[in-house]
Amino acid sequence: MFSVKKVIIIVIAGLFFSCKKDKQPAVDLGLDYRPLQVGNYVIYQADSIVYDDFYNPVKIDTFSFQVKEKLVKTFTDASGNSAFQLYRFKKTADTADWIVSDVWFCYVEDEKRFIQDEENVKYVKLIFPPKENEKWNGNAQNTLPEREYIYENIHQPETVNNLSFDSVVTVNQTDYQNNLIYEKEYIEKYAKHIGMIYKRIYDVKKDIATQEILSGVDYKLKVIAYGKE
Numbered sequence: 001m002f003s004v005k006k007v008i009i010i011v012i013a014g015l016f017f018s019c020k021k022d023k024q025p026a027v028d029l030g031l032d033y034r035p036l037q038v039g040n041y042v043i044y045q046a047d048s049i050v051y052d053d054f055y056n057p058v059k060i061d062t063f064s065f066q067v068k069e070k071l072v073k074t075f076t077d078a079s080g081n082s083a084f085q086l087y088r089f090k091k092t093a094d095t096a097d098w099i100v101s102d103v104w105f106c107y108v109e110d111e112k113r114f115i116q117d118e119e120n121v122k123y124v125k126l127i128f129p130p131k132e133n134e135k136w137n138g139n140a141q142n143t144l145p146e147r148e149y150i151y152e153n154i155h156q157p158e159t160v161n162n163l164s165f166d167s168v169v170t171v172n173q174t175d176y177q178n179n180l181i182y183e184k185e186y187i188e189k190y191a192k193h194i195g196m197i198y199k200r201i202y203d204v205k206k207d208i209a210t211q212e213i214l215s216g217v218d219y220k221l222k223v224i225a226y227g228k229e
Helices: 004-022
Strands: 040-052 059-076 082-091 099-109 113-118 121-127 135-137 148-160 163-172 182-191 195-206 213-228
Touching (some): 040 195, 121 163, 148 182, 148 195, 163 195
Antiparallel strands (some): 040 059, 040 213, 059 082, 082 099, 099 113, 113 121, 163 182, 182 195, 195 213
């Protein structure tokens, strides 16, 4: 016959192991690769080279400036999503004032995809959780032709402009096979707890014989600072 003391011990032990069994570790969906909090900002150094074949020889223009992206406020969009207004600022010198150049917005939908509206065109920038070689249609939320995005080098440490990041995912948006005439590369990189830290658009047309660039653009954004205001 069990004593009252033994019954109490058995009940407590059962409750302990039951709680231990039910307590499962939370799944990391990777949402921190694009943290959405009002006041978050990232500042980039922007450099671009523009090749213009309207001129002979080809005219080459270079531009350098800074871009600041900041989450300013939240609102509920027409679909009921909790969205964030994203202000984009530009300045051409360290002493110049920031000037608003664009107002975009962004949100995470159902903890499955990060969507950013740029000039009234929505792009599916990230899907969650990130998986190596995972593919999706970056234009699934707009009327543009389907465009394949793919994750590469996920959860890898990386250094950009002497800033070190523990965990970075790379999104290859190129969706194009390069040849002797056209060469394209569209890349974005996102660091955990910060957001996008690198972007490149390389889209050029070349002379098939000499391989000299005739027209196109080589545009890069590289993080130089980030924080919260």
